[in-house]
Amino acid sequence: MTPLIIAARGAVKAGAHHLRVSESDLDRLLNPEREVAFRLPVRINGENRFLSGWRVQHSRALGPGKGGMRYAAGVNRDEVTGLATLMTLKNALASLPYGGAKGGVAVSAGRLDAGDRESIAEALAHALTGVVGPHTDILGPDVGTGSADMDRFASAWADVADAESGRAVATGKSPDAGGIKLRTGATARGCLQAIRVARERAGISSDAGVAIQGFGSVGRELAELLVDDGHSIVAVSDSSGGVHDPDGLDVNRLVKAKEDGGSVTDVDADRISSVGVLTVDGAAIVVPAALQAVIDVDVAENIRADLVVEAANGPTTLDGMRRLDRRGIAVVPDMAANAGGVIGSYHEWCAALEKRDCDGQRAEEDLCERVAQSNVDMWDRAEKDQIDLRTAASAIAIERVLDGMRAPR
């Protein structure tokens, strides 16, 4: 099993054991309702290829499955199942009428041009006909995919399966195809709300230093929002490495370096390794916003921050979680920290079903309220039951999923 599925199952088990759920309920919570493996005949880089892919619907107890579709060379069934499990918990914690799902295609996303991506979207639409749909399972962007891929999939799916409801089968689309403008910033905006709640609960000042691993769509936007909120960003990294300045980095310069096609390491500051960003001195808050399983037991032992906020999905291994817990470092888990994106998607989906434009402002207000409320609920439950935040978030989510499983259909 990969570290991500071990961590996702660990989160389910922690919440389920706390609630003392029955063995049969635990079995349903740990194992997905439906797993579809497929092979996609595509044309990539001028060659005919046959790509492996998976769509996993972990639970549809609270509504249709909802989760991203990632394109990544190393993606596999275990990883997709772990991510689908996390989506079940995340959607339930945010009180969305969704179950949890995820998909993946094993392909190196960096090498794909627009034609390659079109070919994958068309093959996916054929493979997923009868599997996904606006009331069954809704796709969204994930690692290696973006709004253009969701536009392509929605359009191909409308051609292949159902012209009427093409817009509602995928979210995170571009505004011209029915997406909402806010979506790009939704995850970072939600993450800011989670940090504000955590700051208050953990007694961390609003001008504290923050270190962020990853400077992609989530990490970059979050850095900008945090600076606006009064924080200094003392360290950041991307796939080329990291930079560190205890007095605070110039985020505008970092953004410019990325926009120019470079790396955060192009700015004038002390170099630091990508892992070093997580254990840097002078950061009260550390935000992994790039990869999964980066906080293992060794990194957890060396983290000097008071708070870890998981913007990435599954950034902490099960051993890493235990070590952070033992060291008394609070961790806002992924399911509570990065739900902003899927809440934005929910508004896009409602608008598509009702064949109207989405009110971006209303969506943004709702996502801020939902993330703040679910984080307050999590901190309250952790304090009341004397448990860690991940167990508290998982327990709240599981109670809702079990209610959904028992509700008459």
Ligand code: NAD
């Ligand atoms: P992205 O591809 O836009 O950015 C990823 C960033 O990580 C890039 O800056 C990349 O250079 C960096 N990176 C890659 N390898 C690295 C390494 N070894 N060390 C340090 N940095 C490295 O991805 P994203 O959309 O920002 O997503 C980041 C994480 O957040 C993922 O785990 C994703 O699942 C999660 N997430 C994203 C969203 C969303 O709306 N985009 C929603 C929920 C969760």
